[in-house]
């Protein structure tokens with residue numbers, strides 16, 4: 016599933032086609048995953064932002080188009096058999112493809128996220144000034160199991176299964192650790208910022224299913240820097256013990272049992 020780095024990369028790729036442009040046409044499949052899209056027809060996109068794993072287009076009118084890529088959603092410059100939404104401006108046409116159909120497009124009144132609890136309760140952006148070390152350390156002192164808590168988006172926005180596993184490996188914290196001490200929380204804070212910044216730089220991670228890619232369909236690069244995610248059985252780059260995988264809260268969870276011992 017696309018996480019912050021993949022969604023940010025996607026946002027940057029479609030920005031030249033949408034920002035400052037009037038939506039000339041928007042065609043989509045007619046079902047509950049695409050709601051209210053006719054409201055943006057003929058309107059000008061004045062900002063194309065991202066919050067966590069959501070792309071948010073803003074208009075001169077007080078409405079927002081919220082795009083969630085789901086599991087396999089992404090944009091291409093050519094139509095394909097999984098094209099679900101086609102958007103045309105004077106700059107060209109972009110095609111939203113989504114093979115597994117978990118993606119969603121929704122037009123809402125500005126700032127009204129009550130129907131989207133994850134967005135409504137989302138924590139700060141990890142690369143923004145709003146993500147403060149002191150507040151994070153305090154939050155982590157009360158944390159329930161750390162991996163599911165990070166996945167909830169409440170302590171910090173945008174991390175999913177890949178980047179939580181990576182940040183916990185870098186900070187040497189077990190995925191089920193609770194109530195982190197200030198030293199652990201500080202390590203985790205810096206690991207999150209570092210991993211996310213490097214992953215954005217690399218255009219995100221293209222996994223073996225190839226569902227996420229750049230606008231031309233080519234893979235991104237951060238998968239080559241994974242230290243834990245999808246490296247089950249391979250040597251830990253810190254201690255050479257094999258990376259282990261187990262299931263935690265229905266998520267495949269990768270960690271080094273030696274460097275990240277159960278607390």
Ligand SMILES: [Zn+2]
Nearest residue numbers: 251254271274
């Ligand atoms: Zn290790």
